[in-house]
Amino acid sequence: MNRKICVITGTRAEYGLLRWIMQGIKDDPELSLQIIATGMHLSPEFGLTYRAIEQDGFVIDRKVEMMLSSDTPVGIAKSMGLGLIGFADALNDLQPDLLVVLGDRFEIFSAVSAALVARIPVAHLHGGESTEGAIDEAFRHSITKMSHLHFVAAEAYRQRVIQLGEQSERVFLVGGLGIDNIKRLRLLDRTSLEEALDFQFGAKNLLVTFHPVTLETATASCQMAELLAALADLPDTRLIFTLPNADTDGRVLIEMVEQFVAEHGNARAYASLGQLRYLSCIAQVDGVVGNSSSGLLEAPSFRKGSVNIGDRQKGRLLAGSVIGCEPTRESIAAALEHLYSAEFQESLHDVVNPYGEGGASEKVIETLKRYDLSGIVKKTFNDL
Incomplete structure (x- = not known):
C-alpha cells in the first residue's frame, strides 16, 4: 500500500518552497500525496493563493479555515484555536502516514499540535534556524520538538536541532528548498x-x-x-x-x-x-x-x-x-x-549562498519514501 504523505501549507512563500516536494510525492508511484491548504491561502485579502496550488496541477484534499478579520494578538490566538479544531477533523478524515510541514508560522504550530495528539509522525523542514525578532522563533523550535524527522538547510542548523534533544540519525542536512525553485523554474x-x-x-x-x-x-x-x-x-x-x-x-x-x-x-x-x-x-x-x-x-x-x-x-x-x-x-x-x-x-x-546549491527536494523525498516509520512517534531525548 502506498505511503500517504500529507503536506500542509498556509502561505504563498511556504508553498513556493514546498512545491517540488509536493510534485515529487505526486509523481512517485510508491507515494500518495494529500494536501491541506489553510491560513492566508484561503483569504481574499491575501489573494486566495490556494488557486495557484490548483493551477500547478495539485488537488487540495482539505481546506482548514482559521483566518479572522483581526491581526491583534487576541485575533491571532483565536485563529490558532480555530486551526487546531480544523486540523483535528482534517487529519482524522485523511489518516495520513506522515505529515510534512515547513517553517515556523502559527498555522503550522496548530497543525502539528493536532498531529501530535493523533499520533501522526511529522517531518519538519527548515528547522533549527533562528529569527530572534519574531514569535516564529518559539514556534519553530516547538514544532521541532513535536516532529520526528528533520530536514535542515545548513550544518549550523543541524547542530541546533540536535542541541534541542533530537536524535542525530533523524536530522538530515539537505540545503535550502528555495534554491530548487531557482534551478527548476524558467524565469x-x-x-x-x-x-x-x-x-x-x-x-x-x-x-x-x-x-x-x-x-x-x-x-x-x-x-x-x-x-x-x-x-x-x-x-x-x-x-x-x-x-x-x-x-x-x-x-x-x-x-x-x-x-x-x-x-x-x-x-x-x-x-x-x-x-x-x-x-x-x-x-x-x-x-x-x-x-x-x-x-x-x-x-x-x-x-x-x-x-x-x-x-x-x-x-x-x-x-x-x-x-x-x-x-x-x-x-x-x-x-x-x-x-x-x-x-x-x-x-x-x-557571493556563496550558505544554504547550498540545490537538490534539497529530491533528498527529502527519498527519505520520506524509505524511512521506517514504525515506532517513530516514540522519541528519546538526546542528551549532549
Whole structure:
C-alpha cells in the first residue's frame, strides 16, 4: 500500500518552497500525496493563493479555515484555536502516514499540535534556524520538538536541532528548498515580467517586503514609516512592493504601503506575486529591501544584494550579499547607498549562498519514501 504523505501549507512563500516536494510525492508511484491548504491561502485579502496550488496541477484534499478579520494578538490566538479544531477533523478524515510541514508560522504550530495528539509522525523542514525578532522563533523550535524527522538547510542548523534533544540519525542536512525553485523554474525575461506585472522597470529597481517584527510592541508602523521615508528620497528608482503576511499588526503596514503607492507613481504593490514572478523580480531588480527571509535564502543565489532591516531575521546565517541596518531612515539610506556602490556590486560576483546549491527536494523525498516509520512517534531525548 502506498505511503500517504500529507503536506500542509498556509502561505504563498511556504508553498513556493514546498512545491517540488509536493510534485515529487505526486509523481512517485510508491507515494500518495494529500494536501491541506489553510491560513492566508484561503483569504481574499491575501489573494486566495490556494488557486495557484490548483493551477500547478495539485488537488487540495482539505481546506482548514482559521483566518479572522483581526491581526491583534487576541485575533491571532483565536485563529490558532480555530486551526487546531480544523486540523483535528482534517487529519482524522485523511489518516495520513506522515505529515510534512515547513517553517515556523502559527498555522503550522496548530497543525502539528493536532498531529501530535493523533499520533501522526511529522517531518519538519527548515528547522533549527533562528529569527530572534519574531514569535516564529518559539514556534519553530516547538514544532521541532513535536516532529520526528528533520530536514535542515545548513550544518549550523543541524547542530541546533540536535542541541534541542533530537536524535542525530533523524536530522538530515539537505540545503535550502528555495534554491530548487531557482534551478527548476524558467524565469520570465524583463519584457515578459513587465507585461505580467503591468509595470515598467526603470534605470534603478528594488523589490521591497517588510513584515512586522512580532516580538516587538508597537514598532511596526514606526519602522515602516522610516523605510518609506528612505525610499521616497531615492531618485530615479522604481519600487515593487509585496505586501506583508497575516501577522500581528500586518494590516497597518498594508495600509501604509497602499497609501505610499497611491502617492508615488514609481511604486506598485502586489498582494501575491507567486514564485515565478517573485523570483523573476529578484533576477531583474538591483536588490531586495526589507526583512523577508527571501533576501537571505534566495537572493544570494542570484548574486543580488539585500538590505536586511532590523531584528526580524536576526540569528540566521548571512551571505556576503546581505547588508544589515537599523530600522531608521538614516541607516536604511546608508545601506541603500552601499548597495549601489561599485565596490559592493563588484563583490557580488564572489557571493556563496550558505544554504547550498540545490537538490534539497529530491533528498527529502527519498527519505520520506524509505524511512521506517514504525515506532517513530516514540522519541528519546538526546542528551549532549
